[in-house]
Amino acid sequence: MPIATVNPASGETLKTFDALGAEEIEQRLATAHAAFRQYRLTGFDERARLLNRAADLLEQDAPDIARTMTTEMGKPVAAARAEALKCAKSMRWYAERAPELLADEHPSDADVKDSGASRAHVRYRPLGVVLAVMPWNFPLWQVVRFAAPALMAGNVGLLKHASNVPQTALYLEDLFSRAGFPTGCFQTLLVGSGAIEDILRDPRVAAATLTGSEPAGRAVAAVAGDEVKHTVLELGGSDPYIVMPSADIERAARTAVTARVQNNGQSCIAAKRFIVHEDVYDAFAARFTAGMRDLTVGDPLDESTDVGPLATEQGRADLEELVEDALRRGATALCGGQRPAEVEGGWFYAPTVLADITAAMRIHHEETFGPVATLYRVSDLDEAVALANDTPFGLSSNVWTEDAAEVDRFERDLEAGGVFFNGMTASHPALPFGGVKRSGYGRELSGHGIREFCNITTVWHSA
Template sequence: MPIATVNPADGKTLRTFDPLSDEEIERRLAAADAAFRTYRTTGFEERARLLNAAADKLEREADDIARTMTTEMGKPLAAAKAEAAKCVKAMRWYAAHAERLLADERPDEDDVRDSGAESAKVHYRPLGPVLAVMPWNFPLWQVVRFAAPALMAGNVGLLKHASNVPQTALYLEDLFRSAGFPEGCFQTLLVPSGAIEGILRDDRVVAATLTGSEPAGRSVASIAGDEIKPTVLELGGSDPYLVMPSADVDAAARTAVTARVQNNGQSCIAAKRFIVHEDVYEEFAGKFTDGMRALRVGDPMEDSTDVGPLSSEQGRADLEELVDDALRKGAEPLCGAQRPEGFDHGWYYAPTVLTDVTDTMRIHREEAFGPVATLYRVPDLDAAVELANDTPFGLSSNLWTHDESDVERCVRDLEAGGVFVNGMTASHPALPFGGVKRSGYGRELAAEGIRAFCNVTTVWRGPARH
């Protein structure tokens, strides 16, 4: 894939970029290594001052970078502005809380006395340059949720962003540099995916984090494993959305529409499989389908647009293959299942609801990355949980109920990194984020996110001798 800005609303290539030469990659790796040697010794107060300066700059420039994101990957402009605001919030949150999250921890003296220690503590130290391989769907947020904690921990970042969002990637480098971070603390590497292995195998790169597809995660994890370097992976998701008889069906259906089509349906944590108890199935299905059908597909730069184009022609083709396979095998469309009329240019797809989905269909097991929902009827909570877990993914989950026993059962048994009750999945800087099974491992955000790339150091002190 060329490194280029291609507007998905009309398919026009707006800018192209040459990949970095081997010499320039080497220069940037050396700069990252040199920056870490000094930046690691800065205090939390100085790091917080720099990160807050970056947050202030991003807040001032939010409208401009939002337009860049929309131009590069097609999300509605309002969503792009909200993404920028979320990044500002996360930066300020880590600036305010990092020192507390990484404070020394001291076990009870009675617990360690038999180790011979007079005292002991756990100390968190930065690791070094971390490679971040990031996707296009949230081109600002995915990076900031790594960069903010990493920089506050004293690490430095090397960003290999998706090739279709190069201008957003370059903006991020400029954001941190112009905020005052020392040269080399955060650098964007405009390189093809084939360059990742060499960079990750370089001794100066100590760890990696990846958000993206399962194949990409498998590749990075295998390379890092061979080099014995830690990784955090956030991969695909096919999140279940369970609706039980005691639910507020109006609220559940209304929220379901947003949960499915957020970011034009191109979100790992978007609800994708709607599993509804038979007692409320007809009511939910009607309201949900009406809501999906009412969405306005259009130019993502227009305020009235609910759903913009998919990010690429290939992305739409992949989605169409999943839907067509399901239709051939007996699925019934309640709405959509085609390209919307009136769009001769751009990579648009109509909001779609499919029912009568079976396990013979690819869409039952594979992630649908676009505004396509699958709808299932189940007789009870046991069947709902079994169906929810019938997926290789385990990123998050949603449960709508006012029965506390339903909540207890799902928190215990749903195979996912999150259970969101009477609401849709969302990430927040104070809450750990990540999944299980083929959705990856490790956690971003909260304390877990900032400690992911720290040397957790045990400091043991014996009795003083006179």
């Protein structure tokens, strides 16, 4: 895939970039390694000062970088501005809380004595250079939720961003540089995916984090495993959205629309499979379908647009294949199911609701990365849980119920990294984020996220 800005609303190539050569990659690796040897010695106050300055700049830049993101990957510009501001908020959160999250831990006096020590504690020390392989769908947020905690912990970062968001990737390097971070603390590598293995195998790279597809995660994990390097993987999701009879159906249906089409439907944590109890199925389906049908599809730079284009032409083709396979095998399109007639050019796809889904259809097992929802009818809680777990993924889940017993059961039995009740999945710096099964391993955000790239060091002194 060429490194280029291609406007998904028109298909026009706006700017292309040359990939870094071997000498340039080596120079950046050497710079990162040297930067870590000094940056690791800085204190939390200095790191916080720099990160807060980056947050200030990002807030000032939000309107411009939002337009850049929208032009590169097609998200509605209002959502792009919100993403930039969320990143600034996360930076401030880690700047304030890192000292507490990474404070030395002290065992009880009794345990210290029992270990034969006069004193002992646990210290969190940075690992070193962390390689981040990031996707295009949240081109700022995916990076910042790694970079903010990693930098506050004393690590330095190398970013290999998706090839279709190069201007956003370069902006991030410039942002941290303008904020005053020492040279080499955060660098963007404009390289293709073929360069990742050699970079990850370099002994100066201590660890890696990847958000992206399952095949990409497998590839990075295999190399890191061979090199015995720590990784965090956040991969795909096919999140269930379960609606039980006690739910507020009007609010559940309204929220479901947003949960499905956020980011033009291109979100790992977007609700994708809507599992509805038969007692409220018809009412929910009618409201949900009407809400999806009423969305405005069009120019993502228009403030009134709800759904913009898919980020890539191949992404739309993949989505169309899943829908066409389902329709051939007996699914019913309650709305959508094709490219929107009202929009010319670009990689648009109409918001779609498919019913009568069976296990014979690819869409039952595969992730739909676009504004396409699958609708299921179930007869009881047991069937809802079984269907929700009938997926290779386990990123997050959504449940609508006012029944306390049902809450306990879903919280206990859903196979996912998160269970969100009476609302939609969202990420926040205070809450750990990640999945199970083929959705990956490790956690981002919260104290769990900042400690992922730390050397958890036992310090023991003889009695």
